[in-house]
Amino acid sequence: MTHQPPLTTPDVLVIGAGPAGLTAAADLAPGQAGTVLVVDREPAAGGVPRHSDHTGYGLRDLRRVLSGPAYARRLVDRAAAAGAEIRTRTTVTGWSGADTVEVTSPEGRYRIRARAIVLATGARERPRTARRIPGDRPEGVLTTGQLQNLVHLHHRPVGRRAVIVGGELVSWSAALTLREAGCTPALMISEHPKAESYAAFNAAGRTALRVPVATRTRVTRIIGKNRCEAVEIEHLDTGRRRTVACDTVVFTGDWIPDHELARAAGLTLDPGTLGPLTDTALRTSSPGVYAAGNLLHPVDTADIAALDGRHVAEQVRRHLSGEREPAEGVPLIADAPFRWIAPQILRPGDPAPPHGRLLLWTDTFVRFPRITVRQDSGTVTTRRLPWPAAPGRAFRIPSAVLNGVSPTGGPVHIGVQ
Amino acid sequence: MTATPHRPHDGVFDVAVIGGGIVGAAIARDLSGYDLAVALLEARDDVGDGTSKANTAILHTGFDAKPGTLESELVARGCRLLGAYAEATGIPVERTGAILVAWTGEELEALPGLKEKAEANGYERCRIVGPDEVYRDLPDLGEGALGGLTVPDEAIICTWTTNLALATDAQQRGATLLLRHAVTGIDERDEATTLHTAAGDVRARWVVNAAGLGADHVDRLFGHDRFTVTPRRGELFVFDKLARPLANKIILPVPSSRGKGVLIAPTVYGNVMLGPTAEDLTDRTATATSEEGFDFLLAKGARLMPRLLAEEVTAGYAGLRAAIDHPDYLIETEPQQRYVLVGGIRSTGLTAGMAIAEHVRGLLADAGLAMRARETLPEPPRMPNIGEASPRPYQDAGLIARDPAYGTLTCFCERVTEGEIRDACHAAVPARNLDGLRRRTRAMNGRCQGFYCGAAVAALYERHHTHDGCHHHSGDDR
Numbered sequence: 047m048t049h050q051p052p053l054t055t056p057d058v059l060v061i062g063a064g065p066a067g068l069t070a071a072a073d074l075a076p077g078q079a080g081t082v083l084v085v086d087r088e089p090a091a092g093g094v095p096r097h098s099d100h101t102g103y104g105l106r107d108l109r110r111v112l113s114g115p116a117y118a119r120r121l122v123d124r125a126a127a128a129g130a131e132i133r134t135r136t137t138v139t140g141w142s143g144a145d146t147v148e149v150t151s152p153e154g155r156y157r158i159r160a161r162a163i164v165l166a167t168g169a170r171e172r173p174r175t176a177r178r179i180p181g182d183r184p185e186g187v188l189t190t191g192q193l194q195n196l197v198h199l200h201h202r203p204v205g206r207r208a209v210i211v212g213g214e215l216v217s218w219s220a221a222l223t224l225r226e227a228g229c230t231p232a233l234m235i236s237e238h239p240k241a242e243s244y245a246a247f248n249a250a251g252r253t254a255l256r257v258p259v260a261t262r263t264r265v266t267r268i269i270g271k272n273r274c275e276a277v278e279i280e281h282l283d284t285g286r287r288r289t290v291a292c293d294t295v296v297f298t299g300d301w302i303p304d305h306e307l308a309r310a311a312g313l314t315l316d317p318g319t320l321g322p323l324t325d326t327a328l329r330t331s332s333p334g335v336y337a338a339g340n341l342l343h344p345v346d347t348a349d350i351a352a353l354d355g356r357h358v359a360e361q362v363r364r365h366l367s368g369e370r371e372p373a374e375g376v377p378l379i380a381d382a383p384f385r386w387i388a389p390q391i392l393r394p395g396d397p398a399p400p401h402g403r404l405l406l407w408t409d410t411f412v413r414f415p416r417i418t419v420r421q422d423s424g425t426v427t428t429r430r431l432p433w434p435a436a437p438g439r440a441f442r443i444p445s446a447v448l449n450g451v452s453p454t455g456g457p458v459h460i461g462v463q
Numbered sequence: 464m465t466a467t468p469h470r471p472h473d474g475v476f477d478v479a480v481i482g483g484g485i486v487g488a489a490i491a492r493d494l495s496g497y498d499l500a501v502a503l504l505e506a507r508d509d510v511g512d513g514t515s516k517a518n519t520a521i522l523h524t525g526f527d528a529k530p531g532t533l534e535s536e537l538v539a540r541g542c543r544l545l546g547a548y549a550e551a552t553g554i555p556v557e558r559t560g561a562i563l564v565a566w567t568g569e570e571l572e573a574l575p576g577l578k579e580k581a582e583a584n585g586y587e588r589c590r591i592v593g594p595d596e597v598y599r600d601l602p603d604l605g606e607g608a609l610g611g612l613t614v615p616d617e618a619i620i621c622t623w624t625t626n627l628a629l630a631t632d633a634q635q636r637g638a639t640l641l642l643r644h645a646v647t648g649i650d651e652r653d654e655a656t657t658l659h660t661a662a663g664d665v666r667a668r669w670v671v672n673a674a675g676l677g678a679d680h681v682d683r684l685f686g687h688d689r690f691t692v693t694p695r696r697g698e699l700f701v702f703d704k705l706a707r708p709l710a711n712k713i714i715l716p717v718p719s720s721r722g723k724g725v726l727i728a729p730t731v732y733g734n735v736m737l738g739p740t741a742e743d744l745t746d747r748t749a750t751a752t753s754e755e756g757f758d759f760l761l762a763k764g765a766r767l768m769p770r771l772l773a774e775e776v777t778a779g780y781a782g783l784r785a786a787i788d789h790p791d792y793l794i795e796t797e798p799q800q801r802y803v804l805v806g807g808i809r810s811t812g813l814t815a816g817m818a819i820a821e822h823v824r825g826l827l828a829d830a831g832l833a834m835r836a837r838e839t840l841p842e843p844p845r846m847p848n849i850g851e852a853s854p855r856p857y858q859d860a861g862l863i864a865r866d867p868a869y870g871t872l873t874c875f876c877e878r879v880t881e882g883e884i885r886d887a888c889h890a891a892v893p894a895r896n897l898d899g900l901r902r903r904t905r906a907m908n909g910r911c912q913g914f915y916c917g918a919a920v921a922a923l924y925e926r927h928h929t930h931d932g933c934h935h936h937s938g939d940d941r
Contacts, residue, residue, distance in 0.1 A: 051860055087872055087875050088915070089919075135870075135871055135872070137857075137872045137875060137878070139857065139858070139878065150857045150858070150863070150870050150872060150878075151870050151871075152863070152867035152868075152870040152871045153867070153870065154860060154863050154864055155857075155858065155859075155860040155863055155870065170911050170915070172775070173911065173913070173914065174912070175776055175777055175778050175779055175912055176775045176776050176777065176910070176912075178700075178757055178761075178776055178779060180751065180752040180753050180756065180757050180779065181751050181752060182750075182751045183750075183751075183780065188913070188917070189911075189912070189913070189914045191911075191914035191915065192913045192914050192915075192917040192918060195915070195917065195918035195919070196917070196921075199918060200919070200921070200922050202918060202921070202922075267751075267754070271748070302775065306705065309705055
């Protein structure tokens, strides 16, 4: 190109103004790091909690419980008060070098070059198409993200009777939103033998939610020419199929990180999470580029994403003050029934992962998990955990289980007995 | 500029074209270049909402058509006409080229015959290549390819913009666009034919039937019983644009007696497409996708390009081709009835449309329709670019500086700006629903399928949508 768009040069660029990005910015801005610029493509900063209008946010990071929108406002205010600049409606559309991105905004098209970049682009739910579910293509087929946007930000009506696909934490959040919009959550369906996250709610919560759950069930077809009329579902064990009338279907969970920028940068991705491969300092494969939040673990709760932000801020400061090249490390590998682990690299001299926890995702329910850590055909440690590993929500393991790992040994396998 | 619409005399159009797909729109556009009052009747809410919206979007050289057929002649000519028209109007086209890949000894042996066939069709640039060259061009192809035939001029095109450009052009040349005008009956009289439609009667001296899937029904209204349209369902997967580097060329199978088979093709929007299936149905509204279709495509995909299946699917859809029990296009004139049938136009109709229009104009002239070329015609419309090969509004600093709405991204995955959505609502042939908006802008067609943008796009549409641009004609007062 003959004409280069104008260049902005903050010290730190944070891409994504959700809990992880805003917390990182709030932590970095008042210190010696220099100028901090946060960009977000949405019209308002705050990320997904902005349109999750129910309580339960902020416990681990702010030590209080807030509604999603209140939590989002609090994070935005903290970052702004700390001196970070937040630009919304500002979309990163590509890279022009390892430390420079191109953006489009109503103010124009320009480039941003920074000494450190934090990717905090989050995750989204796989829509019906990505789950390859055949049938008609009627109106009324949504993801939770779209549902909450419609109801809480745009105050639009949804249907009258909904089927919720998935039994994750977010699926119950969809049920709440539907109720609030006057749409009956008629059935929740889950491929697992139990609705994964049900146990996370106390008895009062369960009574309030009360949605019938069809377990070991999948959607096989969407029916309806204009508006959705029904879904066909199948019991996985018997193969029996039936149709359930509904004018709304919400596909919940089944997360994929928003990794477009990470891929466009050529960062190494983890085949399990599909997010950038990172070490416990949240470095990606590109020097000076860090990642935090649900981009790395699709998904854990907003406060865990926020703690990533706090953790990555410290690592960015070290980078800006001239940290040496990181040492070789050993890969962390999740064994079945775990689908993924984050972070994926343990290097000698590096900090413990955010919150002192490794995050994993299980495909089967394990009531009394005994974690095993193995390296080079030996068992490093086993540890009994008092909480179950349940599909549909991140499973957290204290990173202390890695204490006996040899940083010069082979890959470290983490499994469960 | 917009021409003054050519008002019909005494409420009678010179020509009524039934069907607002690519073929009908091309015919209406072509005839509107002459001193004729033309009506374009479309059964649905929008032009291009039938078979034309869901094809494989390939601009064919016609290398594989049956030599000597009308189809082969019109595809070859149409390819040149549409190629030039795309340049003039900004319809997205990418000259990717194609490779026809042989996976079995039998298929390999078929390649020389295909090359000869291409040459018989006047296409001289095919080459037979060995597996090394196939894998050099397509390193991510599955294992076991034995060789291939290159077709350097096959291209990909935007079928939606093609249809819109032709319809907009027709309208700007003075044709009357009549939406929601499904033809339900006819009355033939000496002076004019009356078409009964859901939105009132339309009278015309000549009628061209380009009704696609409904062409045999309309033909029967004229008293003929010469063919039956069999809706042939083709299901497709569209993969995320992050997959595009895997397939920078059209990957064709060696055709068999059962049709052209499953291909992998890049799209002008930067995606990769896998499909179509081919399944003969009876229901002309069966545009649902099926479990069997998906399983079939996934099995094919696993063989053709296993890496592709690791990418996310952003859309799965089904289109219906208007297959007929006749080996060629069925274009016939009935001078006594002042009626032309344009039937059996398969997926090649996208490429051939403009040549079909010329051909139909010739038939009408031969049959006695007097026409004189108009001396001044408006320039062809300049269409909004929704392809990836040339700059899109979000990349245009000058445009954003003049109008910040082009710097405000509404659909993040497809990078569609507020300005484009606004424009599509106020275009000469405007979007009348969210699907029409998708076809004009790509909004909500991306990987998140509305997770982020669905509500915002709907709100913008509510704010901007209009009913201008086309006639919602009712009554028979024209």
